[in-house]
Each structure stands twice: as structure tokens, then as C-alpha cells.
Amino acid sequence: MNITIIGSGYVGLVTGVCLAQIGHRVICIDNDAEKTKKLQQGKVPIYEPGLEELMKPLMKKKRLSFTTTFRAAIKASEVIFIAVGTPSKKSGEADLTYVENVAREIAVNMDSYKLIVEKSTVPAATGKRIERTVKMNLPKKLREGKRRIEFDVASNPEFLREGAAIDDFMNPDRVVIGVESKRAERLLREVYKPLKTHMVVTNINSAEMIKHAANSFLATKISFANALSQICDRVGADILKVADGMGYDRRIGRSFLNAGIGYGGSCFPKDVDAFIRLSEKSGYPFELLKEVRNINEQQKAAFVKLVEDKLWILKNKVIGVLGLAFKPDTDDMRNAPSIDIIRALQHEGARIKAYDPQAVANSRPYLKGVTYGKDPYATAKGCDCLLLLTEWAEFKKLNYKKIGQSMNRALIFDGRNFLNDKDLENNGFEYHGIGRGRPVENP
Numbered sequence: 001m002n003i004t005i006i007g008s009g010y011v012g013l014v015t016g017v018c019l020a021q022i023g024h025r026v027i028c029i030d031n032d033a034e035k036t037k038k039l040q041q042g043k044v045p046i047y048e049p050g051l052e053e054l055m056k057p058l059m060k061k062k063r064l065s066f067t068t069t070f071r072a073a074i075k076a077s078e079v080i081f082i083a084v085g086t087p088s089k090k091s092g093e094a095d096l097t098y099v100e101n102v103a104r105e106i107a108v109n110m111d112s113y114k115l116i117v118e119k120s121t122v123p124a125a126t127g128k129r130i131e132r133t134v135k136m137n138l139p140k141k142l143r144e145g146k147r148r149i150e151f152d153v154a155s156n157p158e159f160l161r162e163g164a165a166i167d168d169f170m171n172p173d174r175v176v177i178g179v180e181s182k183r184a185e186r187l188l189r190e191v192y193k194p195l196k197t198h199m200v201v202t203n204i205n206s207a208e209m210i211k212h213a214a215n216s217f218l219a220t221k222i223s224f225a226n227a228l229s230q231i232c233d234r235v236g237a238d239i240l241k242v243a244d245g246m247g248y249d250r251r252i253g254r255s256f257l258n259a260g261i262g263y264g265g266s267c268f269p270k271d272v273d274a275f276i277r278l279s280e281k282s283g284y285p286f287e288l289l290k291e292v293r294n295i296n297e298q299q300k301a302a303f304v305k306l307v308e309d310k311l312w313i314l315k316n317k318v319i320g321v322l323g324l325a326f327k328p329d330t331d332d333m334r335n336a337p338s339i340d341i342i343r344a345l346q347h348e349g350a351r352i353k354a355y356d357p358q359a360v361a362n363s364r365p366y367l368k369g370v371t372y373g374k375d376p377y378a379t380a381k382g383c384d385c386l387l388l389l390t391e392w393a394e395f396k397k398l399n400y401k402k403i404g405q406s407m408n409r410a411l412i413f414d415g416r417n418f419l420n421d422k423d424l425e426n427n428g429f430e431y432h433g434i435g436r437g438r439p440v441e442n443p
């Protein structure tokens with residue numbers, strides 16, 4: 001099938017490359033000329049394992065191309081995905097300016113039937129607004145009469161995780177499509193046919209709601225585990241065992257019960273905020289989600305408190321940080337918990353030395369006055385303590401004996417409960433995780 005994807009950001013790019021890989025011919029449009037130029041040269045502007053390798057051969061075979069202009073792409077495609085950004089407004093509500101602009105561009109450039117699919121995470125009922133915008137902006141001669149053009153709007157929310165996006169696309173748990181016509185359903189089923197996965201077919205509003213519900217529920221699971229971790233520390237229980245004990249119950253499941261310094265990224269914080277706003281506007285304020293957000297914020301503050309408790313005076317102490325990205329296998333710093341934690345420690349006068357395998361460049365605009373080590377060893381040298389803030393696999397394989405010996409004090413705070421506490425203690429470290437049953441002395 002001929003498909004256009006509008007927006008070559010994270011979701012749009014991965015979707016475009018993967019749709020081309022499963023057999024379609026895909027054109028990606030983005031109004032950022034510099035980014036598009038890079039993409040045309042086969043360079044991926046984000047760090048996503050496997051994406052660049054997949055992209056290049058598809059471009060060679062002319063199954064995937066990049067452009068900044070609408071006309072030819074829209075003309076050539078029957079199915080058009082909207083995957084532009086939906087940033088947060090001050091109120092938390094999603095800003096749909098880009099979505100509206102794109103709907104207008106599609107309308108003025110279409111010359112035959114189109115299926116317009118929203119892939120960006122949008123508030124419920126956005127589909128209807130897209131439909132209205134396209135209708136309003138279609139040239140009059142194409143709106144009615146003999147030359148009238150038909151179109152459908154559909155919703156196809158994205159469930160990709162950064163860092164695992166290609167595998168998530170190729171092997172999804174399900175594909176959700178929200179459609180209002182048989183034609184739209186048939187076309188979207190055809191798009192995803194090669195994946196041979198379970199399809200949840202529903203109306204547009206329900207599909208939009210599924211995305212809100214799934215992300216909010218996952219954020220709730222994380223905050224539930226984080227709240228448990230606080231109690232674990234106070235009563236001498238170990239959150240790792242508590243989560244295992246709960247997780248073996250198939251009704252609960254072990255995933256997303258990892259306590260730590262809280263969730264970050266471009267999705268959960270923004271989506272939870274947007275869903276809170278949407279629920280308020282709908283007349284049913286979702287109070288539970290406000291607490292999910294509070295717990296997430298408190299988790300970072302509690303971590304800083306723990307560091308303060310063990311180091312006492314932070315002024316002029318040197319703190320080494322391993323990991324800055326909001327999670328491993330990405331260079332994404334958006335809403336990374338490391339930002340708030342580092343700023344809070346700096347506020348108390350601590351000096352920060354940091355290392356991340358991929359996110360250093362992206363971290364610079366968020367972090368001021370941080371010095372960067374060339375590797376974990378150089379970073380830890382001479383530090384009064386180490387903080388592990390992102391669980392990159394390579395941090396498990398470090399020589400912690402050597403690291404501990406090079407530090408001013410062999411003290412480590414594991415913000416992700418990632419490292420083996422016993423191994424570290426055997427290597428001379430004082431180890432503190434999250435909710436591992438070792439109470440803060442002055443909570």
C-alpha cells in the first residue's frame with residue numbers, strides 16, 4: 001500500500017520505517033528541513049537500537065522516502081498517518097495546534113479518497129475535530145457535487161516503547177483501530193495484515209480512550225510500587241520480593257512494578273497530565289491519577305532526602321551520577337528523573353560529575369554546572385558517593401572493586417534497584433536501594 005506519515009519524530013519515524021519493512025511504500029513528511037535532509041542521507045536523528053540499519057536498505061529499494069512537502073505525498077497515498085507532536089499546555093492539556101495544521105494541509109492537498117489515521121496521542125474526541133477541520137478546508141468543488149471527495153478518519157494509537165520500538169512494532173500485543181466505516185476498517189486491517197496480530201476494532205472515541213487508559217494504568221502500577229517501596233523501608237520489608245510475590249499472580253503481573261526514582265519520558269508524565277485535564281473537563285475528575293502523579297514527584301524528593309541523610313552536608317560534596325536518560329537504550333532526556341534529582345542536589349551545594357552512554361549531548365540543555373566523565377571509572381574517581389539513575393546494562397558489568405577504591409567514600413545509591421547489593425557490599429560498598437527495607441534514619 002502507499003502510505004504517508006506526517007511527522008518524523010519518534011513515533012512517526014519508527015512507524016514509517018516499520019511499515020516499509022513489512023511491505024508498504026512509505027513517504028514521511030516533516031516540516032523540519034534540517035531533520036529531513038539528515039533522514040534523506042540515511043541518518044537517524046534519534047537513538048533507537050536497530051532503526052538506522054533497517055532504514056538504509058529500505059531507502060535504497062525506494063520503499064521509504066522523506067520530504068518536507070505535502071502535495072505529491074498526499075496524492076500518492078491512500079492512507080495518511082498523523083504522527084506530529086502533541087506537547088502539553090501550561091494547564092496539562094494537550095496542545096493540538098500541529099494536528100489541526102496537518103488536517104488543514106491534508107484537506108487542501110487531497111484529490112481522491114483518503115483514510116486519515118491519528119497516531120499521535122490525543123484527547124478523546126480529537127478524531128471528530130480532525131474530520132470537521134478536513135471538511136471545512138476542502139475546496140468547495142471537492143466538498144459537494146460531482147467531484148465530491150470521500151474521506152475517513154480513524155484512530156490507531158501507538159504502544160511503542162522507546163528503546164524497544166522496532167520489536168514492539170513487529171511483535172505487538174495488539175493493534176487497536178478506531179473506525180467509523182467498513183472501508184476504513186478494511187484498509188487498516190490490510191495495513192497491519194503482515195503482522196498477524198490480535199486486532200481490537202472499535203469506534204474512534206474508544207480507541208483514543210484505550211491509549212489514555214493503558215498509559216495511565218501503567219503509570220499507576222509504577223506509582224503503586226513506589227508507594228509500597230516507601231512503606232517497605234519503614235517496616236523493614238524488601239520491595240523486590242514484595243513485587244515478585246505480587247507479580248506471580250497472573251491477574252497482577254510482575255511488569256511495571258519496579259520501584260525507583262519514578263517514571264519519566266515524553267509519554268507518561270504528559271499523558272497522565274492530559275488525562276487528568278480531560279477527566280476534569282468531562283465532569284469526572286480522576287482523583288486517583290492526581291495521586292499517581294504526586295507519588296511520582298515524591299519519589300524523587302525521597303531519593304534526594306536519602307542521599308542527604310547518608311552524606312549529611314551536601315555543600316561541596318562530589319556526587320557521581322551513572323545514567324541520565326529517562327530509561328536505558330535511549331538518548332531521551334525529556335522529563336528524566338535525573339534532571340530534578342541533580343538540580344535538587346546542586347541546590348544544596350553538591351558538585352555533580354555525570355556519565356551516560358548516549359544521553360550526554362541531550363542532557364546539556366537541562367543540566368548546568370555538571371562535569372561529564374569520559375566513562376564510569378573517570379566519573380566515580382574521587383566522589384563522595386555514586387548515584388545510579390538509569391539502569392543501562394553496561395553498569396552491571398563494571399569493576400566495582402576498582403570503582404570503590406578510587407572513590408573518596410564507597411557509597412552507592414541505586415535509584416533503580418538494579419545492582420546486586422550483596423556483590424557491592426562484598427566489594428566494600430555501602431549500598432542503598434529503594435524500598436529494600438533499610439529505613440532512612442531521619443525520615
Ligand code: UGA
Nearest residue numbers: 158159160161162222256257258262263264265267326327
Ligand atoms: C510508554 C509506554 O510503555 C508505551 O506503551 C507507549 O507507547 C509510550 O509510553 C507512548 O505513549 O508513546 P516509554 O515512555 O517509551 O513508553 O517508556 P516505558 O518503557 O514505558 O517507561 C516509562 C518510564 O517508566 C521510564 O522512566 C521507566 O524508567 C519507568 N518505569 C517503568 C519504572 O519506573 N518502573 C517500571 O516498573 C517500569
